[in-house]
Amino acid sequence: VPVETIAWQGGHAGHVRLIEQTLLPLRHEVLEVKSVPAMVDAIKRLAVRGAPAIGVAAAFGVVLGAQGRTGRTAREVLDSALAAADELARSRPTAVNLFWALERMRAAGRRAAERGPDGDAVFAALFDESAAIHREDREICRRIGQFGAELLRDGQTVLTHCNAGGLATADYGTALAPIYVASEQKKRIAVYADETRPLLQGARLTAWELLQAGIECTLITDGMAGRVMFEGKIDAVFVGADRIARNGDVCNKIGTYSVAVLARENGVPFYCCAPLSTFDPTLADGSQIPIEERAPEEVTEGFGRRTAPPGVRVYNPAFDVTPARLVSGIVTEVGVIEAPTTAKVEAALRAGGRSA
């Protein structure tokens, strides 16, 4: 494991430990999260971020909301869990893993409540479901890494945007998983990391975790991605995703669309790495994905001091949508969906046991 991004500490009365990612790379501190409001705050502030990690965090958050004295009724525990899920659902709008994990938790709670009146059994079911979501995320990252590593040859160089590494998941990450697995296979892989304004997840998080893992990483500003591709330095692009529509349109961190267009222009394959839980089969295409807009200060004061004139307007969408036609393949835990189409996405979802 490159880093332990998020974990449950203790038993049923335990709590969540997660890396306080806003302080990286200069400080590596652990945040102890013991309540639903604290988890909502951690997600909103991006103390924990990355679609898969947000899903795990939300599942753990439901468990925190369902904690209480023993001997409650099933209804009491279920109601606490459902209220927590509603609160967590309002934390961030774009990453669909959040809603997917909450729905799994709601369903697990309801099934347990239907089985009998024992609140402790409902809590145990919720606890076990959150642990399963966490464990599955780790397994899924490994499988994505294995499928993705087959796309990489010794000596190649990958460009990535934002952070879809271990810090974005419970384990190896999505976009970085193929690099970690390829490295384990003794392939030498170098990485160019877009710094990823406004919040610099590339500079702060991707560069940090790659250095920790001993993988060569060169940091560039977002405007340099085109230049390094133009110079022939890049063999493939790997990025993560926050939501993928049924046709393969990929919603990911703002700037991903630019990277995809530049990759196509320069003949560089563009791969998106994501678990099936990142797909939203209810959306026919990416135009319907809600794009979170964040505070203007992320752009004008993103580094602790003001860098733009007072009074300037700011547009700060946190995500963009890359049309499926620009995506060479989507690397999932059931394999690579090459040149994605609605039919191929639906087939992959069925292969993964998800109804399309």
Next chain:
Amino acid sequence: VPVETIAWQGGHAGHVRLIEQTLLPLRHEVLEVKSVPAMVDAIKRLAVRGAPAIGVAAAFGVVLGAQGRTGRTAREVLDSALAAADELARSRPTAVNLFWALERMRAAGRRAAERGPDGDAVFAALFDESAAIHREDREICRRIGQFGAELLRDGQTVLTHCNAGGLATADYGTALAPIYVASEQKKRIAVYADETRPLLQGARLTAWELLQAGIECTLITDGMAGRVMFEGKIDAVFVGADRIARNGDVCNKIGTYSVAVLARENGVPFYCCAPLSTFDPTLADGSQIPIEERAPEEVTEGFGRRTAPPGVRVYNPAFDVTPARLVSGIVTEVGVIEAPTTAKVEAALRAGGRSA
């Protein structure tokens, strides 16, 4: 005049006043430059930047180098001027206006020295040539603005990268000149400004001077340029240039190539605005333009505090090259070179009295 970027203060014994651009937008201070080393330092630090302004600064710098007691010989004054020109030529490698202005100053000094032994006459010729370069830059900006304004209709929105405004020239700027002229013509033009990492010339300078001029400006990070084009918000892109090859390949601030590729992908016209002095007819294409690489700290500590892990590698090219095929037109003081080719560029240079 939106702002007085650079000016000569006083007569033959005077000095240069320029806006200390590294302090904008939070502080608007004037730097008094009284020696060649001080001017070299101002150019290297980007206290004065933008290809046309660098040309004017270099010309004034030669005058500073040629200053001295009266009664010197022509040879003495010329040697001082030539030594100053050599020193100034080492300040920055990419913007060709620097070398063009220095060559004009050298030629003016040599012509005067050939006319007779009077050093004061040589100095006067140098002084007059620098004043002419400064005055012509202003006239050229206006003409670029007039030709460029014809490309803009009332209610349109322009995206620009870096700062090719008044702060990059002695007057209206190059890329922003069409916007200023169109505004004078009562067209309402709005601007999206790329912040332009690493040094944030868009956030610090373009946003500042557009707000000063009362023009609506929305600041975005560089990775958002593709998204706003994808959303249909942009009618045209206007950028400046640091050097243009004979075939129309445009070297400009890093990130410009990305904007050009994204504009083409989204059917948005991409215009480069530059005086003929920015053309380098000695270069057949852009592959031969020297690209300045700057310090890694601009990327890792660009905002006064470290934002990347210690030990990370950094690639920091200050410029990139946009192939001519992506350029809809180059707006010059002799008109718009549409879909530039070597033949069209050579014709424009001849029209402007420059040998191609």
